Amino acid sequence: MNSVRHLLIVDDNPADIGLACEALKQCAPSCQINSVEDGVEALAFLNRRGNYSSALPADLVILDLNLPKRGGLAVLAAMKASPDLRCIPVIIFSTSQLSQDVKRSYELGANCYVCKPGNLVEYFAAMKSIEQFWFGLASLPPRGEQTKQ
Amino acid sequence: MNSNEVEILLVDDSQDDIDLTLHALRAENLANRVFIARDGEEALDFLFCKGPHAERSFEKPPKLVLLDLKMPKVDGMEVLKQVKNDPRTRTIPVVLMTSSREERDMVSGYNLGVNSYLQKPVDFDQFRKMVKLIGLYWLVTNQPPLTATAAGTAKQAQ
Numbered sequence: 206m207n208s209v210r211h212l213l214i215v216d217d218n219p220a221d222i223g224l225a226c227e228a229l230k231q232c233a234p235s236c237q238i239n240s241v242e243d244g245v246e247a248l249a250f251l252n253r254r255g256n257y258s259s260a261l262p263a264d265l266v267i268l269d270l271n272l273p274k275r276g277g278l279a280v281l282a283a284m285k286a287s288p289d290l291r292c293i294p295v296i297i298f299s300t301s302q303l304s305q306d307v308k309r310s311y312e313l314g315a316n317c318y319v320c321k322p323g324n325l326v327e328y329f330a331a332m333k334s335i336e337q338f339w340f341g342l343a344s345l346p347p348r349g350e351q352t353k354q
Numbered sequence: 355m356n357s358n359e360v361e362i363l364l365v366d367d368s369q370d371d372i373d374l375t376l377h378a379l380r381a382e383n384l385a386n387r388v389f390i391a392r393d394g395e396e397a398l399d400f401l402f403c404k405g406p407h408a409e410r411s412f413e414k415p416p417k418l419v420l421l422d423l424k425m426p427k428v429d430g431m432e433v434l435k436q437v438k439n440d441p442r443t444r445t446i447p448v449v450l451m452t453s454s455r456e457e458r459d460m461v462s463g464y465n466l467g468v469n470s471y472l473q474k475p476v477d478f479d480q481f482r483k484m485v486k487l488i489g490l491y492w493l494v495t496n497q498p499p500l501t502a503t504a505a506g507t508a509k510q511a512q
Contacts, residue, residue, distance in 0.1 A: 285467075292464040302497070311445035311499045316469045318497040331495060338491040342484060343470045344460050 210340050213263040214240040215247040215280065216298075217272050221321070225267065228332035233340055237261070244275025248283055251290055262348045263293055265339055269321075270299040270306060278309060285314035292346040296335060359414070360389040361493065365397040365433065366422040366451075371474070371481075375420065378482040384489035389416070394428025397421070398436060401443050415446045417498040420488070423452035423459060431462060438467035445499035447492060 210233070216222050222240045229236050239260065241247050247268070250257040266284070270277035277297065284290040294316040299306065300323075307318050319335065322328045339345070362385050366372050372390055379385045391397040399405040401419070403412055419437070423430040430450060437443045447469040452459065455473065463471045472488070475481050492498075 292461060294464070294470065304500070307497050308445055308499050311447075312441075314467055317447065317492075318499075319495055320497050334491055334495040337487060338470075338495075342472055342487055344473055346461055346464050347457060 208235070210236045210345075211261050211264045212236055212238050212267065213247070213250060213265070214238060214267045215242075215244070215272065215277070216240065216267075216269040217242045218269075221269075224325075224328055225332055228329045229336060231329075232333045233336045236336070236340065239263070243273045244277065244280040246274075247272075247280050248275070251284065251293070252287075264345050264348070266293055266295045267298045267335070268295055268315075270297060270301055270310075278306075278313060281310065281313045281315055294339065294343070294345065296339070298331075298335075359387050360416045361385045361387040361418070362489075363389050363391060363397065363400060363416040363419045365391045365394065365419065365425070365430070367392050367425045368422070371422070374478070374481055375485050378485035379489050381482075382486050382489055384486070384493055393426045394430060394433045396427075397433050398428060401433075401437055401446070402440075412442045413500075415443070415500060417447070418488075418492045419446055419448045421448055421450050423450060423454050431459070431466065434463065434466050434468055447496065447498065449488065449492065451488075 214222055214225055226238055229238060239250065241250050249255050250260050251263060253260050268277045268280060277299065281295055284293065284295060297310045297315045297318045298321050300321045302320050310318050319331055322331055364372060364375055376388060379388065389400065391400055400407045400410065403410040421430045421433060434448055434450065437446060437448060449470045449472060450463045450468050451472045451474055453474045460471045472484065475484060
């Protein structure tokens with residue numbers, strides 16, 4: 206099991222990224238967090254292309270749906286179609302509670318769907334719950350599986 | 355219990371693990387509607403609404419399937435494969451819960467589309483804590499694919 210977890214947060218709202226980092230700093234101080242603000246950057250990061258050629262592979266991705274350039278569902282579809290990225294668990298973290306967004310996310314292979322809470326207390330609680338389950342309990346695929354050509 | 359109202363489908367051939375899981379879930383008031391399948395064949399009948407479960411509806415899937423890996427008749431990996439390969443069942447969250455320490459089982463599970471993969475702890479208290487966290491995460495934090503709106507649509511369609 207890898208001791209330091211690498212998390213990628215994909216969100217176009219810097220305030221939300223800041224909140225997530227703050228929440229995770231409290232419950233998972235050893236977690237290494239990277240963030241990008243649009244779907245094109247997300248796929249570049251995950252595939253370690255361009256500016257991200259030396260990026261560390263992510264163990265887990267928290268993905269917003271409404272993103273500039275390339276939306277969250279397109280990023281999810283690209284990840285789950287890629288043999289190199291398919292295994293990485295993806296948590297959809299979105300304010301949308303529309304049943305079609307939830308259903309489409311699962312159809313495309315999202316590992317779970319968490320509605321982004323509107324208030325601070327619930328936001329921190331959601332982050333803590335994500336951290337406890339995915340970093341404390343779940344077995345995550347080894348990074349070698351994501352880098353194997 | 356009406357099998358259309360199941361929140362968790364627990365698929366396990368170990369009576370000890372079933373008892374522990376039910377005890378932990380009920381202690382937390384997390385799930386009163388748990389259906390137990392004792393092998394992969396029974397799980398497939400339930401999920402694909404066939405055989406003794408022909409009266410079930412695809413429109414009312416469980417919120418979570420807790421699936422053991424090594425089981426008689428049909429193993430957990432085959433159940434997972436069939437569920438994730440069929441558009442009628444693909445969206446149902448499936449968590450593999452296994453005593454296997456084989457990394458290749460975990461990688462195969464994620465490649466087949468499992469929603470999460472957990473190793474069963476041998477310690478009784480750790481097992482109970484694990485089930486509690488699973489229940490909290492998948493029944494409270496997570497948004498299942500069939501929301502109230504979709505459930506309304508499904509009801510109308512019946």
